Amino acid sequence: MTEKKEYKVIGTRPIRHDGVDKVTGRALYGADFQMTGLLHGRVLRSPHAHARIVSIDTSRAEAYPGVKGVATAQDLPDAEDRIADLGEGAVNLKYLCDNILASDKVLYQGHAVAAVAATSPHIAEEACTLIDVEYEVLPPVLEVRQAMEADAPLLHETLKTTSMGETADEPSNVASHIQHQLGDPEKGFAEADIVVERDFVTGTVHQGYIEPHNATAHFNQDGQLTIWCSTQGAFTVREQVAEILQYPISKIKVVPMEIGGGFGGKISVYIKPVAALLAKKTGKPVKVLMNRADVFEGTGPTPASYVRVKMGATKEGKITAAEAYLAFEGGAYPGAPVGPGAMCIFAPYNIENVVIDGYDVVVNKPKTAPYRAPGAPNAAFGSETVVDELAEKLGIDPLEFRLLNGAKEGDRRADGPVHPRIGCIETVETAKAHPHYTAPNGQKHHGRGVASGYWFNIGLESSVTINVNSDGTINLIEGSTDIGGTRSSIAMQAAEVLGIPAESVNPSVVDTNSVGYTAVTGGSRTTYATGYAAYEAAQDVKRKMIARAAKLWEVDEANVQFADGEFSCINGKEEQISFRDLCGRLGQTGGPVVGSGTVNPGGAGGAYATHIVDVAVDEETGKVEILRYTAVQDAGRAIHPSYVEGQIQGGAVQGIGWALNEEYIYNDEGTMTNASFLDYRMPTCLDLPMIDAVIVEVPNPGHPYGVRGVGEVPIVPPMAAIANAIYDAIGIRMTELPMSPDRLLKAMGKI
Amino acid sequence: MARKSHVQTTINGETVEFLCESRQSLLEVLRDELYLTGAKEGCNNGNCGACSVILDGRLVNSCLVLGVETEGKSVETIEGLADPDKLHPIQDAFLENAALQCGICTPGFIMSAKALLDSNPNPTEHEIRYWLAGNLCRCTGYDKIVKAVMDAAKETSA
Numbered sequence: 001m002t003e004k005k006e007y008k009v010i011g012t013r014p015i016r017h018d019g020v021d022k023v024t025g026r027a028l029y030g031a032d033f034q035m036t037g038l039l040h041g042r043v044l045r046s047p048h049a050h051a052r053i054v055s056i057d058t059s060r061a062e063a064y065p066g067v068k069g070v071a072t073a074q075d076l077p078d079a080e081d082r083i084a085d086l087g088e089g090a091v092n093l094k095y096l097c098d099n100i101l102a103s104d105k106v107l108y109q110g111h112a113v114a115a116v117a118a119t120s121p122h123i124a125e126e127a128c129t130l131i132d133v134e135y136e137v138l139p140p141v142l143e144v145r146q147a148m149e150a151d152a153p154l155l156h157e158t159l160k161t162t163s164m165g166e167t168a169d170e171p172s173n174v175a176s177h178i179q180h181q182l183g184d185p186e187k188g189f190a191e192a193d194i195v196v197e198r199d200f201v202t203g204t205v206h207q208g209y210i211e212p213h214n215a216t217a218h219f220n221q222d223g224q225l226t227i228w229c230s231t232q233g234a235f236t237v238r239e240q241v242a243e244i245l246q247y248p249i250s251k252i253k254v255v256p257m258e259i260g261g262g263f264g265g266k267i268s269v270y271i272k273p274v275a276a277l278l279a280k281k282t283g284k285p286v287k288v289l290m291n292r293a294d295v296f297e298g299t300g301p302t303p304a305s306y307v308r309v310k311m312g313a314t315k316e317g318k319i320t321a322a323e324a325y326l327a328f329e330g331g332a333y334p335g336a337p338v339g340p341g342a343m344c345i346f347a348p349y350n351i352e353n354v355v356i357d358g359y360d361v362v363v364n365k366p367k368t369a370p371y372r373a374p375g376a377p378n379a380a381f382g383s384e385t386v387v388d389e390l391a392e393k394l395g396i397d398p399l400e401f402r403l404l405n406g407a408k409e410g411d412r413r414a415d416g417p418v419h420p421r422i423g424c425i426e427t428v429e430t431a432k433a434h435p436h437y438t439a440p441n442g443q444k445h446h447g448r449g450v451a452s453g454y455w456f457n458i459g460l461e462s463s464v465t466i467n468v469n470s471d472g473t474i475n476l477i478e479g480s481t482d483i484g485g486t487r488s489s490i491a492m493q494a495a496e497v498l499g500i501p502a503e504s505v506n507p508s509v510v511d512t513n514s515v516g517y518t519a520v521t522g523g524s525r526t527t528y529a530t531g532y533a534a535y536e537a538a539q540d541v542k543r544k545m546i547a548r549a550a551k552l553w554e555v556d557e558a559n560v561q562f563a564d565g566e567f568s569c570i571n572g573k574e575e576q577i578s579f580r581d582l583c584g585r586l587g588q589t590g591g592p593v594v595g596s597g598t599v600n601p602g603g604a605g606g607a608y609a610t611h612i613v614d615v616a617v618d619e620e621t622g623k624v625e626i627l628r629y630t631a632v633q634d635a636g637r638a639i640h641p642s643y644v645e646g647q648i649q650g651g652a653v654q655g656i657g658w659a660l661n662e663e664y665i666y667n668d669e670g671t672m673t674n675a676s677f678l679d680y681r682m683p684t685c686l687d688l689p690m691i692d693a694v695i696v697e698v699p700n701p702g703h704p705y706g707v708r709g710v711g712e713v714p715i716v717p718p719m720a721a722i723a724n725a726i727y728d729a730i731g732i733r734m735t736e737l738p739m740s741p742d743r744l745l746k747a748m749g750k751i
Numbered sequence: 752m753a754r755k756s757h758v759q760t761t762i763n764g765e766t767v768e769f770l771c772e773s774r775q776s777l778l779e780v781l782r783d784e785l786y787l788t789g790a791k792e793g794c795n796n797g798n799c800g801a802c803s804v805i806l807d808g809r810l811v812n813s814c815l816v817l818g819v820e821t822e823g824k825s826v827e828t829i830e831g832l833a834d835p836d837k838l839h840p841i842q843d844a845f846l847e848n849a850a851l852q853c854g855i856c857t858p859g860f861i862m863s864a865k866a867l868l869d870s871n872p873n874p875t876e877h878e879i880r881y882w883l884a885g886n887l888c889r890c891t892g893y894d895k896i897v898k899a900v901m902d903a904a905k906e907t908s909a
Contacts, residue, residue: 025789
């Protein structure tokens, strides 16, 4: 199917470089950071979903023994209503600052209002209860369609809808409207023999990383600010803190500690600027830790949404037109990932006539943050359910239907880009040929479902430096925090270039003063882009080492060849030296060798996945059990297959949680009633079978080894795949997430 | 400020004395007083298992035990599991199986697996899944963790 190149390191499964530290408890995460004279910070949060702050009196808290400082929005520089580009796209600075510490209004329960630094975390917590805040409570709006109504309570008096470059006159909760159109949808639907249209609703869910947010900040007397924290991007922390505090980036150093999960949720800053403010006020280092309720109530979940999908096809099985309406909740401030949702929704198909409308809408919930393929799962739940229904009504096998309409190189996505070489068809073919797809599954209330998914992946900037050691090893310096084994997948690409074992590379993730700019660990970009930078840095080392060998042999560089870890003279002399031995002779050939690589690659190459799931529906309880799960995905080239499988398995299971259990439950006042891991129920290992991860390799032409990002797309298909399996089991189309027991019982008419 | 109590306990085989406030959990004592930061706080209410340690042979969430309760008892933490020159077979199995991604839940899972294999050296896949259901992992989908514990069981019972 695809050309296979022989690699020595790529495709093997070495022990990850940071593995021993992580299985012995020695790896230091953000909350593990200790420092002499450390104070502990705590944030006071709003009990109301929507209220005007009338007054804040901190005097009782400040007088409490052990309290060293209190901060409110008054301590932040006056934020302008302007747009700043902070590495993850444009952000309105006023909104960013107001989300750190509310100035005039609180916009969700859990919104930060004030913060205390004290000699112990308990004292800081007690002191928070002594801060007197007077609120004028306002009616909240908690659902996207309600928020879009003309008479809905307004969150921001100044927010006006921008639509196709035009800004409306009247304020609204709709921040923006986007539209993509391809071909002539009306004509396309007229050509269809069958049209299916359905509405879908998805709940608010959280990334659910196990490690709460944390930050320790210290101001030196010379004005140098250092922040130790868990983050997906040390440089974006530096940029955001600099903008919020109006402080030069040259005076800020961010030290990324080990990170306990992020999934997109540890890009935005929350308590990092607060720790810095408290450190400035007290003159001491201050550590601020969130607890689990803070994480649920105060940090970005992914949007709840309302999605309407209409698709038409001929009786031969050709999709003639597709239409989507996507309304996503941005939370308290604009920023719902409706753009990515629109880019992905019909991307597994080649459809000539498409129209997609997307709306970014504010509601009184925490500001949403990216979560693994942000926006795409919400959209795909709708489109992949409708595709299943079309196939069923046409009497065509659902995978065969996908093959009939599957996207290929040269096809145009509805939002404009033309697909480069992609592996959409290959994932469907592999799923169709998998023994799971044809295994018997005939028991009562058992069902099988399939769904496909797409994520575009991103490139962005990365920098890598390689220092060559005299013993033939290299130290690889990078700026991408390692959330899932990327030290190894990056190191292996450098090892492949230099013909050395993966174990001869010592990768280090370093602070913002010690490596060139590197964008976030997100967008499935790290193995792709930072790996690309490592490849370039290793090429730089190779060139320099060739020059050293030439010098040693007194020949022209053009006469030195490097292959399989050996330098040899190809013209004139019978000379040969290994990479390792040459490393020992750098001193006498000109001094140390340092290689560097910087990239901003454009060819991230989209990723496709097709999942198969078997479920059993318990008719008495409404519980859905996952019996068997197979996840097929195009990885381009799997550098370390174990960690590619891990991404696929983990993404699929997050999708299973989203499909079956997870949602924020609010009361009428807008208070979240399930802000704990007991009540916000994520999958445990007892809820699951083994997840069969099947890697397809259609090399990405935009990367020297063919890598495609793998982290995000596996969360896109599960919700629709499970809904389609439930339909197969009980004959009912579930259109609301999560498909929890109560919703199943209602759908079956049992309650 | 609350008055501190003197506590003497055994941690990873060594006698340890510390001072703590009555309200401090064992997790706080381990992390903030003794600088044993291998046990992690994920939820502080006994739902995630990231703080799992073994107390007098029994698996506990150290966030739900008070520091003062450990007087005269014996605590095993992740820091005590490996020999100076050799990892415990469970730790090896986690590395070989790539059973960790971010690694924050890993110390808890390993302590939980140790408590399981101490009491049931040959568990079935279902028994492993039942026992580990008190430990949350958000990265791996559990597949490789369960396989690692199955491999470790083969290794330790061989």
